[in-house]
Amino acid sequence: MGRIYNFSAGPATLPEAVLQEAAEEMLDYRGTGMSVMEMSHRSKAYETIHNEAIADLRELMNIPDNYKVLFLQGGASTQFAMIPMNLMKNRVADYIITGQWAKKAYKEAQLYGKANAIASSEDKMFTYIPDCSDLPISPDADYVYICQNNTVFGTKFHTLPNTKGKLLVADVSSCFLSEPIDVTKYGIVYGGVQKNVGPAGTVIVIIREDLITDDVLPGTPTMLRYKTHADSNSLYNTPPTYGIYICGKVFKWLKQRGGLTAMRDYNEKKAAILYDYLDHSQMFKGTVEKKDRSLMNVPFVTGNPDLDAKFIQEAKERGLENLKGYRTVGGMRASIYNAMPMDGVIALVEFMREFERRNG
Numbered sequence: 001m002g003r004i005y006n007f008s009a010g011p012a013t014l015p016e017a018v019l020q021e022a023a024e025e026m027l028d029y030r031g032t033g034m035s036v037m038e039m040s041h042r043s044k045a046y047e048t049i050h051n052e053a054i055a056d057l058r059e060l061m062n063i064p065d066n067y068k069v070l071f072l073q074g075g076a077s078t079q080f081a082m083i084p085m086n087l088m089k090n091r092v093a094d095y096i097i098t099g100q101w102a103k104k105a106y107k108e109a110q111l112y113g114k115a116n117a118i119a120s121s122e123d124k125m126f127t128y129i130p131d132c133s134d135l136p137i138s139p140d141a142d143y144v145y146i147c148q149n150n151t152v153f154g155t156k157f158h159t160l161p162n163t164k165g166k167l168l169v170a171d172v173s174s175c176f177l178s179e180p181i182d183v184t185k186y187g188i189v190y191g192g193v194q195k196n197v198g199p200a201g202t203v204i205v206i207i208r209e210d211l212i213t214d215d216v217l218p219g220t221p222t223m224l225r226y227k228t229h230a231d232s233n234s235l236y237n238t239p240p241t242y243g244i245y246i247c248g249k250v251f252k253w254l255k256q257r258g259g260l261t262a263m264r265d266y267n268e269k270k271a272a273i274l275y276d277y278l279d280h281s282q283m284f285k286g287t288v289e290k291k292d293r294s295l296m297n298v299p300f301v302t303g304n305p306d307l308d309a310k311f312i313q314e315a316k317e318r319g320l321e322n323l324k325g326y327r328t329v330g331g332m333r334a335s336i337y338n339a340m341p342m343d344g345v346i347a348l349v350e351f352m353r354e355f356e357r358r359n360g
């Protein structure tokens with residue numbers, strides 16, 4: 001049995017070359033006689049893995065010197081609390097609600113201060129990105145928060161909001177490293193790596209240095225202070241070593257492929273194959289506004305839940321797996337992250353065409 005095309009939203013498909021290399025190094029990592037997961041996080045071999053991963057990420061994303069890269073734990077969801085605990089000096093923050101992940105972050109921030117929902121697309125089931133060119137930003141807001149790519153609903157901010165000078169904080173979990181971004185536009189950019197970068201359990205935080213202070217909300221635990229991790233190069237306690245090792249391999253894979261500009265071109269071509277088909281199909285329809293479409297998560301429906309179920313089942317029999325939409329949304333969703341090859345998307349569209357012919 002070979003590998004299937006895995007369209008899961010996360011944990012998601014990883015580059016086969018990376019998995020193969022990790023397999024080869026599993027029992028004896030480069031002559032150390034042990035696996036990376038058995039290795040001290042203070043060892044020379046691990047230190048090299050750790051620092052190369054940071055350096056490669058800095059190079060890939062062109063991260064300026066006044067930003068730190070942190071490898072943390074607790075998934076993206078722990079950041080929902082860590083961000084207000086560390087940044088909410090005035091106990092006010094503005095949230096743009098474009099999906100369930102943004103909403104969860106907004107609700108969590110309410111535990112620490114006044115979180116304002118200054119824009120939302122919930123009125124139309126999160127199928128678009130609201131106009132964010134002139135929002136009622138709170139004068140005393142400590143930051144403005146967005147989820148840049150909405151994994152569940154398949155929308156994406158193609159233009160960043162006008163924060164009127166306030167700090168921008170962005171969850172980029174499901175579009176991490178899918179295209180170049182200008183890091184200087186953000187105070188914090190963060191993402192759980194299990195969508196587009198590596199195994200679950202590691203979260204990467206890129207944070208501007210002046211935001212790393214001891215001036216945090218009273219009672220903030222040591223482990224939830226950015227300063228704790230920044231001061232120790234993410235080695236305050238045992239970091240998720242194996243996860244960081246795999247992320248490091250993915251960074252090298254991305255560099256070999258020409259970096260993030262090349263990835264964006266590839267991702268745009270891949271997504272266009274699927275969207276073009278959806279725009280012409282009589283049976284399958286995309287569910288979000290065209291101008292706000294994600295390059296990574298593509299939801300679609302037939303309009304008939306029984307036909308959706310039949311499609312998902314038959315696709316699975318063809319080796320096209322995990323196409324079921326999010327549990328609260330239904331329909332289908334194809335996640336086509338960096339590691340999904342063009343051939344996977346072509347195979348999906350060919351099957352959709354055939355399914356439509358048979359059932360139309």
Ligand SMILES: *Cc1c(COP(=O)(O)O)cnc(C)c1O
Pocket residue numbers: 010074075076077078101147149150151171172173174192195
């Ligand atoms: C998956 C996801 C999360 C939650 O990640 P965990 O690591 O499970 O906490 C948060 N934000 C976005 C955009 C996601 O896609």
